[in-house]
Amino acid sequence: MKRISRNGICFISSFDISHSCSAITTRAYSSCHTNKSVSTNGLKINFDNVRCLYDAVTLFHQMIGTQPLPSVLCFCQLFKTLLTMKHYSAVVSLFREMQKLGIPINYFILSILINSYCLMHRADFGFSVLPIYLKNGIPFNVVTFNTLIRGFFAENKVKDAVDLFKKLVRENICEPNEVMYAIVMNGLSKRGHTQKSFSLLRLMEQGNTKPDIKNYSIVIDALCKDGNLHAAINLLNEMKQKSIHPDIVTYSSLIDGMCRLGQWEKVTSLFAEMVNHNIYPNVRTFNIMIDGLCKEGKVEDAEEVMKHMVGKSVEPDRVTYNAIMDGYCLRGQLDRARRIFDMMIDKCIEPNIICYNILINGHCKKKKLTEAMQFFREISQKGLNPNIVTYNTILQGMFEVGRIGGAKKIYVEMLSAGPIPDLYTYRTLLNGYFKYGLVEEAMSLFHKLERTREDIDIAFYNVVINGLCKNGKLDEAHAIFEKLSSIGLLPDLRAYTVMINGFCLEGLLDEAKDMLRKMEDNNCFPNNVTYNVIVQGFLRCNKINEMINFMKEMAGRGFSFDATTAGFLVNVIRENPSVLDMIPELHLKNKK
DNA sequence: TTAGGGTTAG
Numbered sequence: 082m083k084r085i086s087r088n089g090i091c092f093i094s095s096f097d098i099s100h101s102c103s104a105i106t107t108r109a110y111s112s113c114h115t116n117k118s119v120s121t122n123g124l125k126i127n128f129d130n131v132r133c134l135y136d137a138v139t140l141f142h143q144m145i146g147t148q149p150l151p152s153v154l155c156f157c158q159l160f161k162t163l164l165t166m167k168h169y170s171a172v173v174s175l176f177r178e179m180q181k182l183g184i185p186i187n188y189f190i191l192s193i194l195i196n197s198y199c200l201m202h203r204a205d206f207g208f209s210v211l212p213i214y215l216k217n218g219i220p221f222n223v224v225t226f227n228t229l230i231r232g233f234f235a236e237n238k239v240k241d242a243v244d245l246f247k248k249l250v251r252e253n254i255c256e257p258n259e260v261m262y263a264i265v266m267n268g269l270s271k272r273g274h275t276q277k278s279f280s281l282l283r284l285m286e287q288g289n290t291k292p293d294i295k296n297y298s299i300v301i302d303a304l305c306k307d308g309n310l311h312a313a314i315n316l317l318n319e320m321k322q323k324s325i326h327p328d329i330v331t332y333s334s335l336i337d338g339m340c341r342l343g344q345w346e347k348v349t350s351l352f353a354e355m356v357n358h359n360i361y362p363n364v365r366t367f368n369i370m371i372d373g374l375c376k377e378g379k380v381e382d383a384e385e386v387m388k389h390m391v392g393k394s395v396e397p398d399r400v401t402y403n404a405i406m407d408g409y410c411l412r413g414q415l416d417r418a419r420r421i422f423d424m425m426i427d428k429c430i431e432p433n434i435i436c437y438n439i440l441i442n443g444h445c446k447k448k449k450l451t452e453a454m455q456f457f458r459e460i461s462q463k464g465l466n467p468n469i470v471t472y473n474t475i476l477q478g479m480f481e482v483g484r485i486g487g488a489k490k491i492y493v494e495m496l497s498a499g500p501i502p503d504l505y506t507y508r509t510l511l512n513g514y515f516k517y518g519l520v521e522e523a524m525s526l527f528h529k530l531e532r533t534r535e536d537i538d539i540a541f542y543n544v545v546i547n548g549l550c551k552n553g554k555l556d557e558a559h560a561i562f563e564k565l566s567s568i569g570l571l572p573d574l575r576a577y578t579v580m581i582n583g584f585c586l587e588g589l590l591d592e593a594k595d596m597l598r599k600m601e602d603n604n605c606f607p608n609n610v611t612y613n614v615i616v617q618g619f620l621r622c623n624k625i626n627e628m629i630n631f632m633k634e635m636a637g638r639g640f641s642f643d644a645t646t647a648g649f650l651v652n653v654i655r656e657n658p659s660v661l662d663m664i665p666e667l668h669l670k671n672k673k
Numbered sequence: 674t675t676a677g678g679g680t681t682a683g
Contacts, residue, residue, distance in 0.1 A: 164675085189675055193675060196675070225676090226676090227675090227677075228675075229676095259677075262677085263676090264676070267677070296678080330679045331679080333680080335679095336679090404680075441682085442682065475683095477683070
């Protein structure tokens, strides 16, 4: 959070952006824009011929060498071309050259400059473009701020994004349009703040800028992702009443929500409704269904859907094949997955990094590290780069089979040449170190990260607390647990469960029970895992009566023993068969 | 001309 403040908020508050935003008047465009080609002072420019960075830079130099200079619109077209080609740093350097030479610029070029910085994940640099507007007397445009807000979200600087939005509204710097609302709502929704996004929609309904189909669809999608299908359908009906008709995207979000809940009948009826309104599913709609089926293990059904879409002249794409491959991997059918892989290549669809990650993960889960590593090496041979997910998957796989040395080697390789480690990486490393008793290594990494990273979340601390508990360092674990609230993190269900398990492992059952009550007092309610952890604690200490009492409490809350607890119970019964008589329900089952 | 919604991997 500290870093966010440095780059964003302080900057926002220290810089006066009250230079108000004005509407851009439409003007006649020169041939430079409309035909993508222009002839100026003997220099014939055709932007369609600009195919690579070299072409663009060469053209730029030709342009600045022409007297008089080509119009600013030609420079706009060139910058747009660079942006489309994703040459963001080139946009920055050519802009600097223009500034040095005193070539006139306009709002469009500045927008592209800001967007380039944002797409390079440097929204702070994008922000520092604002004074250039002032210096050149160019009024701010709503697009300027929309781009910046989106940039902050892209870097997960939610507070900066929202603060900027609020400042614009509060100080009347810029009247937010539907797009601005959509950017803020989407940014919030994608980061778990569905309710805030929903509130903004309600705010729009009461204000001047009425929500459009995109604003509604964003909230509907967020509700569906949260599993709140009921609220999503209510909102769908609301928008229909306002004559805002759902489109393919709205329907696809709803279908996704239904698939996630396994409500296949509803999927079928919504599908029919869509087609009834002459809205036909596209490849993304089919992919959503295919993915939903695969995640439920219904890969054969997914393949049927794929055949169906082909019959409807909708061609499966890379996402389709990847989803089906993952479906087979999840079921451990690696051969099938590799078939699908070959089929994809036969169809001239080049595998991407996600495809390799799916295969690597599938093989790692089956402990087939040799094959996983073959795919890993194939990535670079295919001219692709392993990403953070690739490395994390391999790391996890290495630790899973106990190849600590291999895991460390991969980590070093990643640090020297690969992507920047994320919290997943560190969680995997710490889990691995703790699993193999390398407590000192784990703690030294933990302390280093605590000092250097500002994005450490509760899940990260849970790994450390769990690791310490499992390695007999209950006091250290408990100290960290107690420290959580002082660093602004609330213990979640997992944190409590991990701590309860720590107490149980040491036979401190009273402390475990106290913690259980404490979590409920804090409105964090135990789940099946929490109860099973406690029952295992009782069984470990042969506290059968207490275990039976707890069992009743569990049953009352609709929870039951998991496989691990059942295993424990069988062992206890083996050693002391009389226990069986104390558990009538179980006795009946075991009579078989 | 620049900014907004739905699909695949840890």
